[in-house]
Amino acid sequence: MIRVILPAHLQRLANVHREAEVQVAGPVTQRSILDALETKYPMLRGTIRDQVTHERRAFIRFFACGEDISFVAADTRLAPAIAMGTEPFRIVGAMAGG
């Protein structure tokens, strides 16, 4: 099971407590995780990536194993720790302003 940590606004929207869990058949990548997340929680469509182009929204960042992978190609395989669920895939609302 893959663990996904959502920002607080999206936790409330999807009605999940901190972490969502999804299953991915095949390679574990940004795209396959987000596809699985949006299938399980359709209310998240359009809130993380564009509904048509599937481009990441400008103020969203993705982290895996402590690294910002927002600019890594969406079909790149992620670390085994993400696939095994020992580390979460983090979706973060980028900070802006103070």
Place this chain on the structure above:
Amino acid sequence: MSSVRVLVGTQKGAFILTSDGKRKQWDISGPHFAGWEIYHINGSPADPDRIYASQSTGWFGQVIQRSTDGGKTWGPVGNKFVYEGVPGSHKWYDGSPHPWEFKRVWNLQPSLVEPDTIYAGVEDAALFRSTDGGESWQEFPGLRSAKGDLWQPGAGGMCLHTILLDPSNPKRIFVAISAAGAFRTDDGGESWLPINNGLKSPFELPDPTAEVGHCVHNLAMHPARPTVLYMQKHWDVMRSENAGELWQEVSGNLPSDFGFPIAVHAHEPDTVYVVPIKSDGEHYPPDGKLRVYRSRTGGNDWEALTNGLPQADCYVNVLRSAMAVDALDSCGIYFGTTGGQVYASADSGDTWAPIVHDLPRVYSVEVQTLQ
């Protein structure tokens, strides 16, 4: 016994205020959708328990919420707003071409007769409709054909912020866009006409009487007389006797004719309300006095309504969608401020009292009159 439900959209969630017909005691629920911006929350005239809300943030984009039980419970519906065809470009602030990009829904207007039909005014400016309760949305691209390439954003963005449905003619719709102007369709949304003849914008436009480009802030009509329209423009309060074919200024003796909302009394088609704001550079009331102005003559002659409103050191604004009326025998008027107050009058504006003090910045106020 009649009651009222006030739907308040704020910068950090939605709030629902309810009272009986006396409008003295108020119950407040919320925040709904806490932490999200609620640009508009509006109920269906055909089924008052059906309420729709526009929920967004700059981080997470647009969500549409729907309630079928008067706002007690909510569920997200469709949020896919895709322009028809290749949308092309409009003007950017500096006059250069800028691609059309969906940003958010500013206004939700449920059909007068069909609870599953709802119109959405969006930024970048366009009109969408859903006929399945918000699950899916289709654009009216004919609106952007009304010289959309010349439209330009106002300070708040290039938004379609006002939608008026004509109760006497289901094929006629009026919309207003900042900063493009007012537009009308007479064929159910297929084709649209700019209706800006008579507007003058000498401080904002190279051609002060241009066909499009005017910064219209809000429109209002009385449902019993839908050919008469009222407009709060960036500067100037205007009135049209002929469904927007020609506008005449009715600012009269207002202390400032800059402002955002405009509303019409529920039972008196010639009684109109505005909230004068000092200027486009100073978005607060003149002299620090929060005054609603009422005209009982369709404009030109205005009286200040001050009883119960702060008359010193008040520097809030009242945004374009933040004033509404109820339909009780003694008409109620409501408005919300950027300071988080919602003021109400149960006597057509003669006396006022805050019905809530300390909400987040109020974006919108709508009222449902319930039996």
